[in-house]
Amino acid sequence: MAVATPPTQAGRPQGPPSAPPRKGFQLNRWQRVALPIGGFVVAILVAAGIWGSEMEFPADVGGPIADWVNDTIRTITRNFSFIFDTIADVVLRFLLWLEAIFLWIPWPVMVGGIGYVAWRMVSWRMALFSMLALVAVGFAGLWPSAMETTALIVVAVVISIAVAIPLGILAARSNTVDAILRPFLDGMQTMPSFVYLVPAIMLFGIGNVPAIFATVIYAVPPAIRLTSLGIRQVTPQVVEAAQSFGTTRRQLLLKVQLPMAIPSIMAGVNQTTMMALAMVVVGALVGAGGLGEDVLRALQRFQPGEALLGGLAIVVLAIIVDRVTQAWAKERQEALRTDAH
C-alpha cells in the first residue's frame, strides 16, 4: 500500500458560476459587419431624400480642435522648453561627434572599410560596387555631405531602435498595448511628414535635431512592428519548453524571445533605415544638412544636374545599407534555423 494518505476528494474552491452561454438569435461574422453598414447606407439615402443635397453640417469643430492643438503645443514649448533643449543638446552632440569621426577618417580608409564589410557580409560584387560608387560620390564633390547624411541616419536609427525595442516588447506581451499602439503606428506612417515638421521646429528650433525627430516619427513604426512580430513568432513549443524549467518572465524575454526575434528585429532596422533615408530631403526643409540640403538647394536654383547627383548619392547609401543589413539579418536567420520537422 502507498504510505502517504491520499488527499480528499473535494475539488478546489470554485469561483461563482458564470451565466450560461446565450442561445437563440446570434449573428455570424459577415452579418455583424454587413448589417450596420447596410443600415447606415439606408439612413443616408433617407436623409438625402428629406433634406436634399444642400444639407450642412450642424457645427464646425475643426477650428476649435486646431486651436486646441496649437495652444497645447505652444504651452508645451513655453513651459517645458528646458526638456526639449536638453534633448536637442544631447542629440546634437552625438550627431556632431559622429560627423566629426566620419569626416576625420580619410576617405580611402572609409571606402576600403565599407568595401570590406560588403565583401564579408554580401559578396565581392557588392564590395566592388560599394567602393566604386562611394568613390564616384567623392569625385562628385559630395563626400562631406554624404558623411553628414550618414551621421544623421545613424543617429535617427539608433534613436528609433532605442524607442522601438521596448515598445515592441510591450506590444508583444500585451494585446491591449498592441491594440492601442496599432492606430498610432498606422497614423505615423501615413500622415504626411510636413504635418509634424511644424511642431518639430517649435519644439527643437531649426536644424538637424527637428529633422531627426521627424525622421524617427516616420521611420520607427516598422521597427516596433517587427520587434513585436518577432517575439510573438517564437515557436510556442520552444517557449513552453524553456518555461518548463522554471524561467522567470525576464529570463524568458532576454534568453529566449529576444535572441530568437533578432532576425525580425534586423528586418525592422533595415526598413527603418531605408525610410530614414527617404526623409533626407524632407529633413533639409527644416534645416538639416548633408545630401538633402544639396538636393534642396539645387531644386531652389533650378539645377537638375546637381539635384540628380545628390539624389544618386542618397541611392548609393541606401543600396549599401540595405544589402548589408539584409545579409546580416539573413545570416542570423540561418543561425536560428530549426531542423525541419
Added chain:
Amino acid sequence: MNGQSEPLRMSVRNLWKVYGPAAGLDVAERLAGKSKAEVQDELKSVVALRDASFDVSSGETFVVMGLSGSGKSTLVRCLIQLIEPTMGQIFVDGEDVLAYTEEERIEFRRHKTGMVFQYFGLLPHRTVLDNAAWGLEVQGLPESERRARAMEVLEMVGLSGWENYRPSSLSGGMQQRVGLARALASDPEILLLDEPFSALDPLIRRDMQNELLVLQERMRKTIIFITHDLAEAIRVGNRIAIMRDGAIVQIGTPEQIMSNPADEYVADFTRDVRRATVITVGYLMEHPTTRVREDDSPDDAVRAMEAAGADAVFICTGEGRYVGEVTLEEAKQSLRRGDGAIRAPVDRRFAPIQRQQSIEEALANAWDHHGRLPVVDESGLLVGEVERDALIQAAFEAESTEAASV
C-alpha cells in the same frame, strides 16, 4: 491501490480541464453526465481532461496512453501548470502544487521536475551544451559548474563530442537526446516525458526506449511517460493508464491490461500488440530442479544428478549467482581426472535469460540452444529455468490466441 511498497510521489485527484465558455462552471457537476461530443455541441466547450485521478509511486514509470486528442498532453502539462487545470487537485510529495505562488512554482519546476517534449523544444540559437545546461542556467548556477554538469549528462545520453554544435545540425534522435540531457541535468526527482520518441523512426525509437530503460535502472526516477503506442507503453511502463476523451478508462500493469482489457476501446489497443512481446519469462519459468556450487566436488555433482534423474546441472557461486552448466558425462570425466572442484566447460556458460525479459527477447538469444535455460533475476541470482521448447510453444500459443481473437 497498487500494493507497491514505494512511497507515494504524486497524487492526482479529480482533475478537469475544460476549454471554452463552460470552463467557469462547476464542471464536475454540470458535465458529469455529458459526453465530450455533447459538451462540444451544446456548450461550445472542449473537455480535454475529465475527472482524472491516479497515484504514482516513487521510482515508478507510469505510462499514460491514448489516441490523439485524448488529453495526454493536457494532463502532463497540468502537472507542472504549463496549463492551469479547471478543477481538481495535484499533490507532489504531499504538497498541493496548484496552491503554489508564482515563485514556488518556478522553484518546483527548477528542482522537482524535468520535461521532455515531443517536438524537442530546443533553443535553436544555442549550442547543444548550452541547451543541456538550460535548466541550470535559469537556476543561476555559475557557468563552470553548469558546463561540467551538462557535459556529464551529455555523456550519459551518448552525445560527447557534440557539445558545440547547434541543435539544427543533429538528427531527430540526437536532438531528443539533448532534450533528455536537458531534463536530467538538474537531477529532478520526476521526469515528464510527453511522447518523447514519437517523432523518431521505429529503429531509433527502439534504441531510445532501451537506453531509457538502462538509465532508469540506474537513476530510479519517477517517470510519467506519455505515448500513443501500447507496445512502447508495455516496454517502458510499470503501470499504464489508458485515456479516452479526457478520462482515464483503465489503470494497470502491462500484463493486467493485456490479459484483462476494461472495455472494447482498450481491447482494440491490445490487438495491435503481440503477446509474445509482453508475457515475461518469469511467468513461464520453473524453479531449478538441481544445482551445485562451484566449489562442490565432481562426485557431489554426479550424485546430485543421479538423485534427480537429470543429465545436466547448473553451477552457481556461493551466493547463488549463475556460473554455467555441466552434463553428467562431463562430471564423470572430471571425476576420473580427479579434479578438486567441478568446473563448467567454457562452451556451457550460457548468457542467462533475465526473468523480466519477454518471451520474444528470450527466444532471440536462446534459439540455438537445446534443453533447459537458466533464468536469473535483476542481480544475476539463479531463480529458475525454462525449456527452450516451452518458450517456443508459448510464443506460438500467444500468436494463435491473437489470431483467434481478431
